[in-house]
Amino acid sequence: MxxxxxxxxxxxxxxxxxxxxxxxxxxxxxxxxxxxxxxxxxxxxxxxxxxxxxxxxxxxxxxxxxxxxxxxxxxxxxxxxxxxxxxxxxxxxxxxxxxxxxxxxxxxxxxxxxxxxxxxxxxxxxxxxxxxxxxxxxxxxxxxxxxxxxxxxGEWMGTMNLTEPQAGSDLNALRARAEPAGDGTYRIFGQKIFITYGEHDLTDNIVHLVLARLPDAPAGTRGISLFLVPKFLVGDDGTLGARNDVFCSGLEHKLGIHASPTCTMIYGDGFEGASPGAIGWLVGEENKGLACMFTMMNNARLAIGMQGVAVAEMATQKAIAYANERRQGKAASYGGPGMAPIVHHPDVQRNLLTMKALTQIARSISYSCAHAIDCARVLDGDAAHWRDRANLLTPLAKAFSTDIGVEVASLGLQVHGGMGFIEETGAAALYRDARIAPIYEGTNGIQAIDLVARKLPLGGGEHVHGYIAELKAVANSVRTSNLGGFGRTADSLDQALDDLNEATRFLQKLLADGRSDAALAGATPYLRLFSLAAGGAYLARGGLADQTRVPLCRFFAENLLGEVRALKERVIGGAKSLADAGKALISA
Missing domain, CATH: 1.10.540.10 (Acyl-CoA dehydrogenase/oxidase, N-terminal domain)
Known part of the structure; x- marks a missing residue:
């Protein structure tokens, strides 16, 4: 539990x-x-x-x-x-x-x-x-x-309606349409899929935020508007009125999160005898809906990142509890009678410590992103700096944390052994739930593209280097501290941050030279590289504040942080072989 x-x-x-x-x-x-x-x-x-x-x-x-x-x-x-x-x-x-x-x-x-x-x-x-x-x-x-x-x-709940059957991540292909009714309202027609909590019985009303095109809208994303479409119309006194022309036509049967209703929503089909066309109200300006929706999406991306942290935490708790109960074989560190609890075996310890370290790194990155959002709101003089920091960390918080959710849940299955593959332990359910998080609210590949193409140029390309300098200061504090037990943490951190700096400047140079395809070829390994290097510094910051946290920091620095060097080589040297080998995959 x-x-x-x-x-x-x-x-x-x-x-x-x-x-x-x-x-x-x-x-x-x-x-x-x-x-x-x-x-x-x-x-x-x-x-x-x-x-x-x-x-x-x-x-x-x-x-x-x-x-x-x-x-x-x-x-x-x-x-x-x-x-x-x-x-x-x-x-x-x-x-x-x-x-x-x-x-x-x-x-x-x-x-x-x-x-x-x-x-x-x-x-x-x-x-x-x-x-x-x-x-x-x-x-x-x-x-x-x-x-x-x-x-x-929370008396009413809200939804976000972007995706259509022909338009997943590419919003240029949206077909849902909105027709002005002449009275300040619009009639919405179309189909939306994968709508989380699009229909349920938790609340009396559901407020849908829907992307659609006006009749004279420009092509592409420049012609998308945002509309508020309630399940039930609301009177001027706040009471619920007639049922709107929007309904759920299907519920997806999913790998995980079974209790979350993932709906196909139909707008404007004459539901239950309603006049055709779901009644909606424009949010923001015409054809500026994507900017409005991104306000919601950025909030959601950090929140989905927290799902990765959350599943990783639960999987870690479950695996540690099981490893202390399950007995198998002999272990030198166990002096008790009979077989040793498997937590005494070095390979199990490695798995559990990897789970703990990765979970804490993802938590630290995500909370630091939230801190930047707060500082941008309350620190007027430094608001621009903190907005850039929040924007820089958002793709890390979403993508790295949700990747870690899957990775840690998988390691939890491994610790459980064969029992992990059986539903009664609950370890498999966590793995099933975790797998959606790297996909929705912008796939993690898209987050990596966003990091490289849109976030590295922030502040004229210098904001990211200011952040790296802050992380370098943490490594220096470890080196000069009087605390024992850090081992080679400072050296490992310095090396990882040097690799991050080199990879960052390499990608910025590619972008400046107009070689965006080569830069994006390294986007996904770069996002993981960035997250591991930053995460190592956050673990060290925790160790400096509380010496009981030093052993986990040292374990990460000496066992896992070396992955950064290999990731840097993929970022810098992998684009050509990727492009050449990728040609064999293309059938049309």
Whole structure:
């Protein structure tokens, strides 16, 4: 059973990602460590005691579609009601609409706990929180007044409708259309697929944010607009009215997250005798919908990164518990009777320590990204710097963390041995759940492209080097510290950061020379290289703040950080062979 690692989460927030310095400087007003600790403790209790017990029924029974209505697994509706009654949906939402206005860092930490307890539960509110941010920044005052308070409270949930059968990651191919009705509203027609929580019975209303094209829209992504389309129309007094012409026509049967309803949504098909055309309202400006949606997507990408951290944490907890119970063979470190618990075997220890280190690195990167988002909001004089930092770290937080979720869940299966392949242990379910996270909200290949093509040029190409210099300072602090036990950590970190710097300048030169294909050939190994090097520095920062964390930092530096050198060689020397060999794959 999951136990929220509240102490590790609090430590990482405060001493690795930067929350303590911000609190001490008064960046978040009267918010202090005592309140932070109390919020984290209660979130941990709720996740461990109320969400986690319903994970299994969600995985085994899943969401069910009948007559265009989706029924959630037994107990989930009551769970969701208790969750919103606790104020968790409103944690980081704007105070103007009933939110608590707390730092993104606390919201992200809570997301980790919900997703560790049950990823299929945690993903639903993620979309609502993203909808709140998109509407808060781009919607008219009238739309905000009508919808935001109930979205902030969680009384209503939100969705994000981008993907269509012919348009996955390429939004140029979107066909959904919006026709002006002449009264300030629009009629929406089309089909959307893979819509998370597109239909369910948790709330009385669902607010869909839908990308569609106006009749005279320019081609490509420059001609996409964003519309708010509620499941039920809302009166001026906030009461629910007639059913809108939008419905769920299908529910995907998935590898994992079975309790999360992944829907095919139909707009404008005359559902239940409604006048054809789902009624929608424009969010932002015409043909500027992609910019509005990206507000929501950036929020969602960090939140999905937290799913990777969450599954990795749960898989690690489960594997360590099993390794201490399961007995096999003899081990020199075990002096007890009978066979040794497998945790005494060096290869099992290597797997478990790899799981712990990678989980902590992913957590540190993601929390640091949230810290940058918070600093961009509250530090007016340095807002541009922190926006660049958040933009730089977002693809790392999303892609690396979700890759690690799969990797750590797989190692957890290995620790369980044959029992890991059997559903009753629960290890397989984590692996099944984890596999979607590198795919949705922008595949990890797209995150790597975004990192290289859009984020390395930030600040004229210098922001990334300022960040590397900050990481170098951590390595120097390790070298000059009086703490014992770091071993070769400082040397390993220096080498990894030198490799990161070399790979970064190499890619920046390719981009400057117009050789984007060669640069993008190395994008995915570069993202992992970057994340491992930064993660090593974050582990070292944790070790400098708490000496009990030094052994894990040293293990990572001396056993895993060497991968950076090989990744650099792939970035710098792999493009030509990739292009040549790739020709044999092309059939048309």
């Amino acid at each position: 999951y136990r929220a690692p509240v102490e590790d989460i609090a430590f990482t927030l405060k001493h690795v990602a930067g929350l303590k310095l911000a609190l001490d400087a008064g960046a978040f007003g009267e918010l202090g460590e005592d309140l932070v600790d109390a919020i984290l403790a209660e979130a941990g209790r709720f996740a461990s005691e109320e969400v986690a017990p319903l994970y299994k029924v969600g995985d085994e029974q899943g969401a069910v579609l009948k007559d265009a209505a989706v029924t959630m697994p037994p107990g989930w509706k009551v769970l969701y009601r208790r969750w919103i009654d606790g104020g968790w949906n409103a944690l980081s939402a704007p105070e103007e609409f009933g939110g608590q206005g707390l730092p993104t860092m606390l919201g992200v930490a809570a997301l980790e706990m919900w997703n560790s307890a049950a990823m299929a539960f945690g993903v639903g509110p993620t979309l609502t929180m993203g909808a709140v941010e998109a509407l808060d920044k781009h919607a008219s005052r009238e739309l905000k007044a009508k919808y935001l308070e109930k979205l902030v409270s």
